[in-house]
Amino acid sequence: MIFLQLFITFFFIGLFGFGGGYGMLSLIQGEVVHHWHWMTTSEFTDIVAISQMTPGPIGINSATYCGYTAVHNAGMGNAMAILGSITATFALVLPSLILMILISRMFMKYMNTSVVQSVFMGLRPAVVGLLGAATLLLMTSDNFSTPSQNPWQFWISTALFAATFVGTMYFKINPIRMILYCALAGLLLLY
């Protein structure tokens, strides 16, 4: 049953995932964390971190990982979890494959029509909202702790958030390098 749910979920994520890997992450998060409760917010955040640090498209990486984790968290064994990751990855790729073949075969000429352009005019600002929502949804006590629960971890986390934001946005530091710096900071300060 979970395999069918995984397939349908990731097929829709592939079909409606506009705005690159990060735009897709908010869809994945909405489905796997908030809708299906296949994993916790911090498990999902770890998956995003690992997807970012390993080679390949972030969408594929996180789909593979989410498929595995979802089935594993459902209490099934390793072989089933591998099947889960195959299901999620295949389902994510399938709409792209179908759509791109259709476009190369017959719809190339429609891509510049005013109808398609006006649909994208509505989509672009919405994708910005999706990314904003993904950021807000990840600002949880799981990821940052709280001032009352663990003030030290909370303020360190907030500082690391601010440093990464400023570092990648304004100083154009490579995101992977930034993750490694924060990993080191976590090891030294949050052990």
Next chain:
Amino acid sequence: MSDIYLTSFKTFFKIGLFTLGGGYAMIPLIEKEVVDNHKWMTREELLDVIAIAQSCPGVFAINLSTFVGYKLRNTRGAICTSLGTALPSFIIILLIAMFFRQFQDNHVVAAVFRGIRPAVVALIAVPTFNMARKAGIGWANCWIPILGALAIWAFGVSPIAIIVIAGVFGWLYGKFIAPTEQ
């Protein structure tokens, strides 16, 4: 029969294996392999294909490799190239997923990830602002992303629903409102 299937699979496997940091980082590598080394497309063709692959839903790298594969050998070519792009990611992540669970409760790993999590949240916040600039968000239309984000964050609306609604409203706007503004 030529071994173009194998060559294209191997080429995109290599592209999938060596790109860090998501789909857009793949563009220079794809350009080098597809345009310069194998001459499967001209630079202009590739630019057109990149523009379409970007505006379509789905994983950008898969969209792009499907286009190149289809141009080479139709549907079978498209399957070879997209499989080549996805496979390295799939194998690497699967190995990590299988072994990470055993280290998850380790104190060192736990501390490392306590440091990484806030960074990941910031890495998702940065493209929000970059994309806002690219999408031309200003005072007149900033209510669209704000409303969308609030609907998802505070009211639990599915992001897929937001995408569909935004597309429909864009279409309606182009059909009924934009013509009257001229």
